[in-house]
Amino acid sequence: MASDHTRSAILAAAERLYADRGFGDVTLRDIVAEANVNLAAVNYHFGSKDELIAELFVSRSIATNRERLRELKAAEEEGGGRAPIEVILRALVGPTLRGCLGPENQRSTAARFMIRASIESVPPIRRIKNREIDHLRKFVGAMRRSLPDRSDVDIYWGLNFALAMAHHTIRESERLTKLSEGKCDLDDVEDVVARVVSVATMALTGAEATSKPAARPMAANGRLTRQDL
Amino acid sequence: MASDHTRSAILAAAERLYADRGFGDVTLRDIVAEANVNLAAVNYHFGSKDELIAELFVSRSIATNRERLRELKAAEEEGGGRAPIEVILRALVGPTLRGCLGPENQRSTAARFMIRASIESVPPIRRIKNREIDHLRKFVGAMRRSLPDRSDVDIYWGLNFALAMAHHTIRESERLTKLSEGKCDLDDVEDVVARVVSVATMALTGAEATSKPAARPMAANGRLTRQDL
């Protein structure tokens, strides 16, 4: 492996194009044109298109996960093995939110790529995401230590909701801006982090049991008249 | 328009195939084979593949939205124009959750299709989703009436988080089951609805202001060593 030049040019070009135009309509030919390399170079260096995408996604995921664990470890060491739940949650959702939100023009290519990966789910990325469970288990452990009185089920649901709010906000940030007519300021990332952490904390420390009301009928499947939507 | 036979056969076959195998690898030829009709029939009846997908998705969205508004209207009429926030939130997330969760074997094709539409976002569907804002505004209105002291921004965030928890739970239901080793029972739909509504209610009625801690550095972009993930 001499200089890595072609390899990294492909990676950079691919990430930029995917970030800008999505996975759907970026072909290998687009990528090699942007990278100024030969078409065959992709298969030579990466084996296949899917492996290129996977490598791209794995790199960025590792970076985010490393940042998450760094924050988590620091917090637990400071608290003698038991970090406050808010800090754990902040370590969980902070890095992702900070990476993907913030002013448009200063949002990195990497972040825009990860947003795309979150919006348009393609097979090679889906396969990798399934492996993220081990990573999440570390946060489950920390949350258990922080809230020893909470049941496991509540912990799992709290984690699920925290990730839900973070990812959904990233994924649908445009819609939220439009719906709120700009009143929700998604460029103020730390405010977003604080909101997510606050709600997730309430979810984990709030009301003990959830009431179970009577079941409701399922949505109709029959014919329809155009009126809503 | 004589008998609609071909048309509805295509719709049914397409929905079934998309639900089972996703949008990515279902071709028009797969659909017409499943529907036992000629290849050209799709373009004759729908104009294009994208319009077929759009028609499918619009139908199901309308059904869900109608159900949502039915619940909302009933609740507001009962309360004299002012429904409790829990009931509004239940009307918002209940129909979707009930449609998409529940025991695998009794989950309808329609519901499985909508899950797919939520996981794999394809262009024709993305275009339609952007039009859903008007629909959501009706819920914003109801929430404002229910919580007149809350700021608009808080309302928007509460709505956003409610949808986040519902959609993310549907989309990542498999992962949550695996992570929790089956302890989170996603077949008990009403429990899921109750949990989402409960947390969303806390988000909307809980702590007034969110504290604003100091900013944190962004995730590193540099080289990486495989360790996490």
Added chain:
DNA sequence: TTGCAATTCAAACAGTTGTATGAAACTATC
């Protein structure tokens, strides 16, 4: 029945896609 429009059909089209090939160019080692 005749005529006309709607529908179905087989076949082909035009374009794109990711991938493979084999020769050429390069690079570093001896």
Added chain:
DNA sequence: GATAGTTTCATACAACTGTTTGAATTGCAA
């Protein structure tokens, strides 16, 4: 400076895609 291994390159390939075409068939109305 010859050699061996790596990397680049132009080109071809094979398959698949959504769409179109124009003729056949069908169904209904006059």
